[in-house]
Amino acid sequence: MPVDDTLNAFCVHGLIERQTHQQGPLAGLTFAVKDFFDVAGVPTGAGSPEWLTTHPVPERSAPVVDRLLDAGGRMVGKTRTDEMAWSLNGENAHYGTPINPAAPGRIPGGSSSGSAAATAGKLVDFALGSDTGGSVRLPASYCGIYGIRTTHGRIPLDGAVPLAPSYDTVGWFARSAELMATIGNVLLDNVHAPRRPARVLIAQDLFDAIEPRAVEALQPGLTRLTALFGTPQPVEVAGDERAAWRNTFRVLQSRDAWAAHGAWVTEVKPAFGPGVKERFAAAAVLDPAEVADAEALRQRITAKMLQLVEDAVLIAPTAPGIAPLRNSSGDALEAFRARSIELLCPAGHAGLPQLSLPLATLDGCPLGLSLIGGRGCDEDLLALAVELERAV
DSSP, rough: OOOOOOSSOOOOGGGOBBBBOOTTTTTEEEEEEEBBBBOOOOOOOOOOOOHHHHHHSSSSHHHHHHHHHHHHEEEEEEEOOOOOGGGSSSOTTTBBBBOTTTTTBBBOOOOSSHHHHHHHHTSSEEEEEEESSSSTTHHHHHHTSEEEEEEETTTTTTOOOOOOTTTTTEEEEEEEEEHHHHHHHSSSSSSOOOOOOOOOEEEHHHHHHHHHHHHHHHHHHHHHHHHHHOOOOEOOSSGHHHHHHHHHHHHHHHHHHHHHHHHHHHOOOOOOOOTTHHHHHTTOOOHHHHHHHEEEEEEEHHHHHHHHHHTTEEEEEESSSSBBBBTTTHHHHHHHHHHHHHHHHHHHTOOOEEEEEEEEEETTEEEEEEOOOOTTTTTHHHHHHHHHOOOE
């Protein structure tokens, strides 16, 4: 039976059902796929009408889609994404904004907006997304579900539209930690038995950077984590360099995006929506010296982060606060986006896994708390989430 899309979460061109296996760890479960991943015989739109009409229908599915189907999952459609995945809001000038089921008057977050909305609204059991600068983690926080950004390069991104390949990762959403871990066992390469971290850290400077009421709302979640894993040691992640870390992400993401799509943008001249239009225009005229400086800082950031999370898990806020209201001004959204990137870019710079947990609410709206681990520690984070879920 076709999915009843009450949330504007699915693409019209992607309302298809597919199941190849009846048995497996995902048997009996439905899932959706962000319209950045190829599905054989179905157009890939990438949130852009021009992309949809200027690219051939793929003949093969992305390997991550095949893995989910091979594990018994039933795909029920492709979900909306922000245009070219270059936004964190979930608002698409061409296709509209999916409804956030947990906070209907607020944005769902992006760019994996449709996948998050469909999962939170119980249209599917889980959904596939991609995360470059926070495109799974932020909507997970806004919509009150689990969402993971995996270790960079651990899950193949073949058959996916790139945004910034040096940051792009596969991610997914679910409403339970148990299901998140089951999906991880299907998608992660070289799965190992989960290991408990030797140390638990808390990113004190990142908590200091968010709204005081958000810090207060996150306290019960922190208490639960402390009861299970021990009192975390306060550490400083970016300190007074938060803005510099954010700018480095902006520069390198823009460099990557123009390298991936500059020729197509120049030829097709797509009518990008607000925000996306300006980002591509800026990417076209990046200063090579600025790029070189950003690369050098990213190397220093990566070294610091790898040392920080060695044998440790780092607790951090996922978002500065609850989801902004729908139809907020562009300036307000850009300001909130900048603050969000300051929280989300540390893991991205270093290629680390980060899992957002739905552990808090503020003014009746969801707010996520994150666990960040070392490279390749994805299943360790998922196991900690399962342990925490079972302890309730």
